[in-house]
Amino acid sequence: MLNKLSRRKTLMAGCAFILAPTMVSPLWAMSKAEATNLVDKLVADINKVVASGKSDAKMFADFERIFGTYADVPTIARYGLGVEGRRASKSQMRAFTKGFQGYIARKYGKQFQGFIGGEIKVKSTRKVKSFFEVKATAHLKGKAPVEIAFLVSDKSGKDLFFNLFVEGVNMLLAERAEIGAMLDRRRGNLDKMIADLRKAG
Amino acid sequence: MFKDLSPVLLAALLSFGTAFGLSGCAAPSNPTIASSDDPYEAQNRKVHALNRQLDKKIIRPVSKAYVAVVPPEGQIVVSNFADNLALPSSIVNNLLQGNIPGAGQNTLRLVVNSTLGLAGMFDPSSDFGLTEVRSDFGETLHVWNTPQGAYLELPVLGPSSERAAVGIVVDFITNPLGNLSNGDYRKYSRAAQVAAGLGKRSQYGSTVDAILYDSADSYAQSRLFYLQNRNFTLGGTDETEYDDAYFDPYEDIYAE
Numbered sequence A: 001m002l003n004k005l006s007r008r009k010t011l012m013a014g015c016a017f018i019l020a021p022t023m024v025s026p027l028w029a030m031s032k033a034e035a036t037n038l039v040d041k042l043v044a045d046i047n048k049v050v051a052s053g054k055s056d057a058k059m060f061a062d063f064e065r066i067f068g069t070y071a072d073v074p075t076i077a078r079y080g081l082g083v084e085g086r087r088a089s090k091s092q093m094r095a096f097t098k099g100f101q102g103y104i105a106r107k108y109g110k111q112f113q114g115f116i117g118g119e120i121k122v123k124s125t126r127k128v129k130s131f132f133e134v135k136a137t138a139h140l141k142g143k144a145p146v147e148i149a150f151l152v153s154d155k156s157g158k159d160l161f162f163n164l165f166v167e168g169v170n171m172l173l174a175e176r177a178e179i180g181a182m183l184d185r186r187r188g189n190l191d192k193m194i195a196d197l198r199k200a201g
Numbered sequence B: 001m002f003k004d005l006s007p008v009l010l011a012a013l014l015s016f017g018t019a020f021g022l023s024g025c026a027a028p029s030n031p032t033i034a035s036s037d038d039p040y041e042a043q044n045r046k047v048h049a050l051n052r053q054l055d056k057k058i059i060r061p062v063s064k065a066y067v068a069v070v071p072p073e074g075q076i077v078v079s080n081f082a083d084n085l086a087l088p089s090s091i092v093n094n095l096l097q098g099n100i101p102g103a104g105q106n107t108l109r110l111v112v113n114s115t116l117g118l119a120g121m122f123d124p125s126s127d128f129g130l131t132e133v134r135s136d137f138g139e140t141l142h143v144w145n146t147p148q149g150a151y152l153e154l155p156v157l158g159p160s161s162e163r164a165a166v167g168i169v170v171d172f173i174t175n176p177l178g179n180l181s182n183g184d185y186r187k188y189s190r191a192a193q194v195a196a197g198l199g200k201r202s203q204y205g206s207t208v209d210a211i212l213y214d215s216a217d218s219y220a221q222s223r224l225f226y227l228q229n230r231n232f233t234l235g236g237t238d239e240t241e242y243d244d245a246y247f248d249p250y251e252d253i254y255a256e
Helices: A002-022 A032-052 A056-070 A073-087 A090-113 A171-185 A190-199 B007-023 B041-069 B072-096 B100-115 B137-143 B162-174 B176-180 B183-203 B205-213 B218-235 B239-243
Strands: A119-128 A131-139 A146-153 A160-166 B151-154 B158-161
Touching (some): A032 A119, A032 A131, A032 A146, A032 A160, A056 A090, A073 A090, A073 A160, A090 A190, A171 A190, B041 B183, B041 B205, B072 B137, B072 B162, B072 B183, B137 B162, B151 B162, B151 B218, B205 B218
Antiparallel strands (some): A119 A131, A131 A146, A146 A160
8 A cells, every 4th residue: 555655656746747847737637647547457356356256246246346446436426317416415315326336336247247258458548628538448258349438537536437438338328318217217206216226237 | 032031131121111201301410319319219119119029029038049059169150151241241331431441351351251261150360360340331321421310229120320221221232242142042141140140149148138128218228329339330530529428527417
């Protein structure tokens, strides 16, 4: 841990030194290397779980932890809820965010199980607007490779990913549509939808 | 000509008529469709319900049986064979799009796999880095700046658009193999294509199941997945178009 911290500090200091004359953004803005580093670690963790051959329940628990560690879950959850989030109370929002985290872990975890025998590799990083896009390829056994793009930002106060694209399909948009449909099915009842969410995915 | 049309293609042809009949009133505006731009939603949802039943009752169980009975090596041979049959059509479209390197790569691939690969059953080309540059007439229309038109869900074939549906029919009519080959060859190739389709259904089983059976609105999820994925496939190299999808949820959390 100490080691990691000092490496990061050194890196930041190095960047600050090199970029200092041209620097417009604040010193704490994340670097390209940090964005890549986050996704490298995320991908290594996913690969480890996929290769572990654990039971479904244990894998989903691992994915839930990974999602909580590397993703800006509150932001993704709030985006998923969309305008409905405005009328949610604080406790509803908390319950929703917690339910959402488990739902995503199960839903995307099932997809990652298809990666067994394969491996995800980080390919490239570039700055887009105020954040970074980290592209990765999942090389799968006997299937065409799958392109994944992670969008990484530090606006939450930490370096975290806030959206991902699998073969061009946008997670934030797909989940907003899905949460909207779940709410419609419950005629807009937030509590009932949150209860459904705990079982969904 | 019609007597040996496979049911899948017949369905495509029928829906082609529908697409044209309906497209008179659609105003083609954006090159890409927002999910809300779905003038045929009511009709599409009916087709979706039928497709879902068809998958549940026939395609899904048959594809499970197929992968249970046919060993993986056999499945690869079948899918290689079917892929090889699709190459001439891709080459025609590569050329129509002015993609000469793509056409060259596919032609070399066709020659190598049809000879060294024993009539396409094996895929030595990929070992030489000659991967498939798949294309279709829907993509050609895109390259020619034809708008995507409205979203369509086609019977059996699933999510599509007005432009892609026209492409399917043109590809079918102009397929070089369709006119050159004799009856037996055509029968085997259709069988291989159907079997390869069943293999794909099983390969992407968890994704398809998640969309069709786990979603609160499987129609809306299929539409969203198709439109975004198709956009990615067609414009994957165009970074400015790609960037538009990269909105920042920190700036506008309630944005539509």
